[in-house]
Amino acid sequence: MNDTRKSHQPIACLNQALERNHQLFSEAQSLRCAALDILDRPYLDTSAFSQYQEKRRHADLKYDDAIEHLRSLMTKYQLPPNIQHFR
Known part of the structure; x- marks a missing residue:
């Protein structure tokens, strides 16, 4: 049972790291949208x-x-x- 937990630990770490990566891309996208909103101002x-x-x-x-x-x-x-994931 302990061996199973150890074998799943790298997968759990990878999933957590991929979630963080998704957050980084989401933050970048939000900043980009905020920047474009500035260009949409009337003046x-x-x-x-x-x-x-x-x-x-x-x-x-x-x-x-x-x-x-x-x-x-x-x-x-x-x-x-x-x-295909980068298209």
Whole structure:
């Protein structure tokens, strides 16, 4: 029984890490949407455009973090890349 629990532990860790990765991508998507909302304002001035750029930069960094996190998971758990999941 103890051996079964040990054998399932890596899967549980992977599932938790994949959930965190999903959260990172969701946060990046939310930031991207917030940035695009700034562009939809009726009066776009330089200040608003600077806000857009900052939010977009933050979103891009979050996407980079999520991608790097996924790469590290693929390496750690020796997951084969599946192209269909990235379409």
